[in-house]
Amino acid sequence: MKKTKSNYLRYGGYATLLTLMVIAITIVLNVIVTDLNFKIDTTAEKLYSLSANTEKVTKALKTPVNIYVLEETGKETAGLKEILNKYDKLNNNLTVTYKDPILYPTFANAYKKTSSSTVAAGSVIIENGDTGKYKVLSQTDLYGTTATDTNGVTLSSITIENAITNALGYVSTDVDGTIYYTSGHNELAIPTALKDASERANLTMTELDLLTAEMPSPDNSIVLVFSPHTDFTQEEIKKLTDFLDQGGKAMLFMDANMPELTNYNELLSYYGIAHEQGVVIETDSNYSLTSYPTYLLPAMVSHDITNSLTQSKLPVVVPFTSGIKNLNNARNGVTLTPLLSSSDQSYLKKNINPSTYEFEDGDINGPVILACAVEENNTLDAQNPINTRLFVMADSFFLDDQMVSLDSTGNKEFLTNAFGWLFSIDNSYAIEAKTLENYNLRSISSSQLIIFGGLTMVVIPLVILILGITVWVKRRHL
Template sequence: MSEKREHNLGKKIKSSFQSRKFKGGAYATIISSVVIVIVLLINLFVQELGIKKDLTADGKYSLTEETKDFIKNINHNITIYYLVESGGEIDEFKRIVDNYDNLNSKVSVKYKDPVQYPKFATQYVEDEIGAQSFLVVNEDTNVAKYIPYQNLFDYEINSSTYQYDVTGLKVEEQIDAAISFVTNEDLPTVYTLTGHGEASVTSYLSGLYKDNNITATEFSSLTAQSVPEDCDVLLINMPQYDLTEEETAFLKDYLAKGGDAIFFVDYVTNSLPNVVSLLNYYGVDVVDGLVVEGDSQYTISSRYPTLLVPKISSHEFVKNIKDKKYIVVPVGSGLAIRNDLRDTIETNTILKTSDKAYSKINVNSTVAEKEENDIPGTFILGLEVKEAVGEKETRIAVYTGKAFLEDQYLKTTSFGNADLIINTINAMSGQENALSIRSTSLDEPMVSMNTAQKDRIGLVTVVLLPLFFLATGITVVVRRRRK
């Protein structure tokens, strides 16, 4: 009896190995094993070849298209030295800098150990050299620029700990600026007008100038007789007190000789007749009041209708901003082009509101809605004026926004305010190949949506989808009951 049981058990075991279920399972196991082996072999092969792919959502470790185009057009022999002890490379630094090695045969990346070669960099620069830094050298001219470790990050003060937190990576930005520095003999100089209650240049904006090889200094027209000769661009940043007749005359003379200027204006500007006369001479009117946007698609939030997100036109000042970033115009006044333009003047609109905007005459009003005396839009929020002057050309950019150049709007990487001011300066000063690359945020990217987009998504997820599932459920129940 026991022999028969053993025979039947053996027969069952044997038949189980021959069953369709076992064969299917065995086949699946073999396929899975083969796939795992193939994946392992591919990983080993890719690792051996040093192939890497940046899969981060915002391309943290890839170069921007602007940088790629810039490097491909370099005609000098450039060497980028990563100064680091062998084996101590920071992976993020290495992954970014290695991208420069494959774009142009004239641009190369080399690693140099500052411990093993402590005096290597001193043949090019006088800076105190540290590890985890970069040195960019123009081998044709021997001009070099050193980038210390601390300049490769963005920092912000943590309001809880009062310590500086690292918030962004600036490797690409700093290397691009260094290459631009060593290949460019004529770097721009910006003079900022002072003495009339102008908004001060913040430390972040000063750093932005430095990172982009822009020399910036202050200039008081109260004590000077003329604009300095080496001024490429004059910045007039929201004066709160008027110019004198003498100041107005020599600023007008500077512009009439082909000088370039950037004006930032606000709702105070129209109370300054000499400033207004200077703008009027070049065909620009400042509209009374401050702009309120009636279309929430063009604001940061429907709760803040004076934090404007304008439409961006095609223009060289916004070449790397349009369709990529927002520009925020906080508490701005409207601009308009005068009807009595001289034939020699050309104007180009850069930023504008929707046709639902209006200018609130009473800037102290607590009512956001349009009132009887308010002026209906559309309004210009940024424009360029050009006028030929013999062989030269006067270029004036006029932007509006009370806090346009404050840190909170310059630092935010999804905003294009910093790019706009740097682009404007570079274009006016003839820096055709200059870049405006911002730091890469180390935070996980968040989806940015305007109010209308939020409302549409809310409608779909909160109303339409539940209704769809409810209708589907009712349909299924009704059909089952009928059966």
């Protein structure tokens, strides 16, 4: 068939129309994607994504919550704005508003704790629209920093999600919990990790002098005893016992260097346990760090405190720990659950400064309990049942900075879960900080690289070539 000028024009018109359609579709898709703000977080740490726990907490908000950001117009922090936009889309009860400190210089005055305090520019205010309960988040709450060798600081982590989700939990509940830590018995200094965990659980920490102060109400209170090295008086022990009998909660920590404390041991024995002095040696390499038999990777049992760790396969590292003995004489209604235990190949050395790690006379064969949960349910008054809970840990060093700074351990989560169990707190509020120390984009595996390279360099060009040949052959027969 003879090709005519009209044929060329007709098929040339088809080609032009097809090209215009492809361009139009591309433009429309770009507009749609832009309007939807479609983005992919390719950072390995998911710095700009919200966790499942945050989505759960935010979607569950039943009352209006206002988030006020004190930043100048046009100078908003991009990362903060990106994350807040994600919160804003999860619940219609949540509203994000930017308040320029220059345009609204007195706005933050209503959120000062005292007349002399300030709410600095860059802060974020979370407020319950119904109750007026609020929490102010400063820059130090939103970002983690570390000191440099030149006496400066550098940004080391993003704690925006951690801080905001905790604040949402705080303003949306009527409960204000308090941790009362005892003093006057040569207790070890409370580690930063414990303070941080209490803050993540929206708990306030207050010192308690048992000799002079009245005991707090058992409602919404935890008494913390952190490794005392001198004994309590009998009067102090009675105060603690009475507090617990009324449904109080307690966290009791011990350590391998702690001497025998007669009165304190009476409190422990009241709940069917005793402190095993000494240091646990682990000979099963599956339950300790390589070449470190005193750095234990204990077995965990199923419990509200440990379930999230077993699911994520995060170990708790317990260094240089003493033990807890089950006296097997607990009163009716008292139950003891061993949370962490050494293996049956371990043993407790009574000499904490041994010349050898070998088993010697006087040492105690394992397994050894390292942490336990004690619960007592008193239902004598059916209308007002009493629930007492104790978290007991034979080691205090598992909260050292060296232990909690490792991303591969669950030490911080273990402690946070303990707070949650004691206080019946929803641990959804506990969001870990996202570190920047190893910040990078998500890497592509070698197999993914081969597939991607094959698609872009072989498959797609081959498809285009085949289509081109097909069109060329058809045109030759026109």
